[in-house]
Every structure is written in C-alpha cells, then in structure tokens.
Amino acid sequence: MPTPWGPMLRSIPAWAAIWTMALQGGVFLAFLTKIPTYLSTVLKFEMKENGVLTALPYLLSWFLSFPFGWSCDKLVSRGYLSLTAARKVYNSISHVGSGVAILALGFCNDPNTSVVLLILSIGVMSASYPGVQANFMDLSPNYSGTIFSISNFLSAVCGVFGPIIISFIVTEKGSVSQWRTVYCLLSAVMFLSNLVYVFYGSAEVQPWNDPSDNHNKIRGTKTDEEKEEGEKLASIT
Template sequence: MKNVPNDQIKDAKLEESGGLGVRHIITLILCSCLAVNYILRVNLSVAVVVMTDANRTDGQLVFDWSPEEKGVLLSSFFAGYLVSNVVAGYFVTKYSNKKLLLMSVTYSTVASLVTPFLVNWGGFYVMFMLRVSMGLVQGFMMPVAQGLMSKWIPPSERSRCGSIVIGGTHIGTIVSFVSSGFLGDSPGGWPSIFYFSGLLSGVWCLLWYWYGADHPDSCTRISEKERLFINKSLSGAATPEAAKKRPIPWRKILTNKAVYALMIDMVGHNWGYWILITQIPSYFAHVLHFDTSKNGTLAALPFICVWIVSFPVSFTSDYLISRNILTISSARKVFNSFGQWGVAVALLFLAYPPSVNAAVVAYTIGVTMISFTFVGFMINVLDLAPNYAGLLMGLTNGVSHITAIFGPAFVGFVVKPLDNVEGWKLVFLVAALLFFLGNLVYVIFGSGKIQDFNNVDESKSEKDTEKAEKEPLKS
C-alpha cells in the first residue's frame, strides 16, 4: 500500500461525486449512533441525583448512596470501556464493523431497559455491574466509527464529516441532560430515564441493520459514480480482503512518538471532559442550587453551543488545509490548542467565580471550546494511519479513559460534603492543568502526517500468508 498522492486527491475533489450521497447518510447514522450511546452513557449523571433525593414524592425507591459510592457508579462505566477499547481496536481490523456496532448497541439497549427492575432488586452492586458491562460493549463504538470513516470519508471531507460524527456525542449529551431532568421530575420518576434511553437506542439498531454497510464496495444503495469517487480518494487504503490478512505492525505503533503525543493529549482531555460531563449536575444542584429540571436544561446549554460552533470550525479547518494556508499538522495543532487551552482558562474562572452567573458563563464557554478539538486530536488517527484508524482509536481511547475512571472518582473523594466549595475549586484547577499539559505535549510531538507503519506491503503480506498456508505444521 502507498500513501495517497496529492494529485490523486485533487483529481478526486474535482471529479463529479454526485453531491450528497450515501457516504453522508452513513455519516449521519454514525452521528446518531454516538448520540444514542452518549444518552445511554450520560443519563446516570442526572438520574443519580434523582435516585438519591430523599425529598422526592413520586413513589419510586430512593437509594442512600454516599458521595463516594456515587463517584464509583459514575466512573464504573469506564472500567469496562477501558478494557474493551483496546480489544475492539483489533476486532475492527478483522471483522465486520457493521455487525460489531449492531451487537454493541443492541446490548446497551437491553441493559438500559432492564436497569430499573434489576436495580430496584439488587441496588448499588447491580447498578455497578450494569454500568461496567455497558462500558465493555460501548468500547467498540469509537474504534468502529473511526474504522468506518476511514473507509467511507474522502480526505477532502474529513474535517466536516468527522465533526458531524463526533458532534453526535454532544447531541446525545444535550438530549440526555434535558430529557433526564424532565423525566426525572415526571410521574414516571427515575426509571423513565432508562426506558427512554433504551427505546431510542432500539430504534437506531433497526436503522443500522437496514441501512448500514461496512464499505462502499459492500453497499447495495450507493451509485457507481460515488463508489468510484470514494475509492479513488482513498486509493492508498487497504481493500477489505487485504485488511483482514495484513499483519499489525505493533512494534512501530508502540514506538511512534506521534501516537504517544495523541494518547497523552487524550489523557488530559478525558480527565477534565468527564468531570464536566458527569459532575456538573451535582455541582449545579449542591453549590449553585438549581433544581433537577433546571439542572438538565442549563447543563445542556454548552453542548448546544458546541454542536453549533463545530460546523464553522470544521469548514474553516478544511478550507485552510485545502488552500494550503495550513498543513494538516499545523491545522490539527492550532485548532486543538484553541480547544484544550480554551477549556483550561474557563476552568480557572470556574474555580474562582465572582458570582453564580459567572460560573455558568465560564462553564458554557469552556465546554463550547471543545468544538475546536473535533478537528484536532479527535480525528488525528485518520491522519496518522487510515489503514489502522480503528486500531489506533481503540488503543489511544482505551488507555486515555483511565483518567475518565479516576476523574469522577477523584471528585467523590475530594468534594466532601457536596457543597464544599474548596473541594470543587481543587477539582477544576487539576482539570485545567491536565488540559494544558496534554495539549502542550501534542503541540510539540504530535503530527498530521501519515506514519510509516500505515504502509504495509500487501503483496508481500499475501505471499507470506499463502506460503504459511501451504507449509505443513511443524511439531
């Protein structure tokens, strides 16, 4: 396999591709996949506030979980997620991405629907096991999504389509915060939060089963014109058959500084990001004193801003790269710096807010800045190694989510009681520092160039495979 020559990419851009096509529908379906998965993932952030509110009168069971136990529950998802990401990265290179994604979301659907019944029966430990198991299956989501994008999205559309797909995480967060706050206050109480999440993800499973496809060559709905356009744009990518046979260059991957720079940046990002996602409802409730319904709506506001801002940001990135104003490496680092360091500055204001309104504004601006990372580290695996995008995402995303486990748990141990302002101040300062240091490493050592381990000699790999198949087993 060879890198995609610049003249081929330019020809592919100029060639008529039929405008909007099946690749854009696949993009939207992947966006909705991330949305429903994040609804399933984030719903506990609001639900746990309702589930432990002794003042509620909706007749639902109330749980006497300590701050430490709530922190463990909020981070338990990532115990499973961490392990399965690395495994999923390998599976993505060898098995049907469509089937892997369908099985993952189907399990999450069932787990969400049975959560109220099982938790009412088994309490804390059952909830813990459900969240760990859901993390295990959702660990396939990002590696599979990146693997599918590497097969469907031309380089000239990478920032835009990548931002749309990743934007699904924030659409899901918006829907989860708003709907969970509303449903938690409804007569159905906290169980309705899990029923709603499960029903939405079930609808997505039916859509993906009907329309999803592993590759343009295996899709029956795509036009021949669009198929040729995508395949020509991705002419350096391995064919589906070769992808299953090629060896994985583990040594080169595990000694590549750009991979480690990406991983370190993701470590810093995930610590702060998941504190903002999982802990802000508690912060609003116990420090800013918003009730549950206001909690959901207000906590969702920044993610609405992220989703809106991501569109001009992604188009700007593609424009600057296509006009040779910025190289891919420079564009990734510039936009990522706006995102990571912008959040860090906002967290400093959140740690020392002069008023409640100032805290809300700082939170909103800080989360909005994350939209810049959509065209930074979040799609960098597609730049480094399109042929191993799913594997790289599984590896880097899995390792980096160690901090997604310890971040929320850190809040549970530091913030005692939950209205402890000094404890929250320490939480925000640590998160700001990790956002800053992670991006600093990425700026110095990161890259947007295709790495040498992406280029596997397919002909040699196939000959070696044939030779091995013909040789008798040695005793």
C-alpha cells in the same frame, strides 16, 4: 495485513495523539458526571434549571463543531496552514480555551458568570474534532481504527478514575474551595495534554502505516506499483 504493533507502539506522534485525546475525554466525562452536583450544591440551581443548564454545554459543542471543522478545512485547502499546524492550532483552541474557562470557573463567585464559563468550557472542546480527533486518520489511514480504539479505551479509564478522584477531593459538596481545587486540576490536565501534542504531534503519515512496503524493501522485492511502472517502461522500449 498484520498490525505492526511494535512500530505503532513506539511511535511518538501516535502516543501524543492517544494521550491528548484520552486526557481530554477524562475531563469531559468528569464534567458529565459532576456538573449536576456542582450546579445544585454550589450554584444552588433547582432541579428543573439544573437539567436545562446541564444540556447547554453539549448543545454548544455540537453547534460549534460545524464552524470549527469548516474553517479548518478552508485554512488547509487554501494553504494558510499546513495540516500539522492546523491540527495543533485547533487542538490548542480546544484545550487552552477550555482550560482557561475551567480555571476561571474555580475563582468565579457569580452564578450567572459561572454558568457561562461552564458552558464555554465544554462547548469549545469541539475544536478538537478538526484537531487531535481527526489526527488518527492522518497518522495511519490503514490503522487509524486501532490507535483510535487505544485512545478511546484510555479515555474510558480516565473517565472512570476522574470522578473517583474528584469524590476524594470534594468531601463537602458545597465547599467552594474544594471545587476550586478540582477545577485547577482539570485545567492543568487540559494545558499539559495540549503542550504534549504541540511538541510531539504530527499529521504526517507514519512509516508503519504500510508495513508491506518496508518488508519489500528489506527483502529487496518490488511493490505492485513498482512492478506496474516497470511494465510500462518495458512496453515503451
């Protein structure tokens, strides 16, 4: 089955999911590479403490992924939320929650509170697992791997340029004001990417998921399912 590149690349819901995940990935990778520097130069933690604190956000992210996934499934299966609404709600928990924590981190002067905000900013991102990261399978079961790969590639690109941009902003590693600028920028990325997803995201299967059906409709030929249905009706009559 050939990949329907044209319809896929013109799909607004697909691009909403692609860019939302890519920008989140860029923020995640920026934190991954810059957290140790921030902890040592601004919060003045020793190397041993630094290593432990750097791991805690990702441990919390792993732990929270279970209740987030379970609760999302329950809300959808019991009819409290449509699948599209659930994807947007959980992605908003991820992006808005993380964005608020990152923004607060930029204006926090207490080291202990800063550590808590730092841990929460990454930990709450796991709500995107039942959010945008599961959305690719909704949009196209047949081509979810393709669109996920596009998003993953763009996420890697953002992850490369993110630390470079931060290095241009933070010229003095111990400068609180420069790190504040970084955190304001990262929180803005989280807020705006979620806004795009809320407005343009969808969990509906896209028409280009099964291009053979569209091709058959254009040619006026029947699909296998339609042929089987016709044979059943013929056998009854």
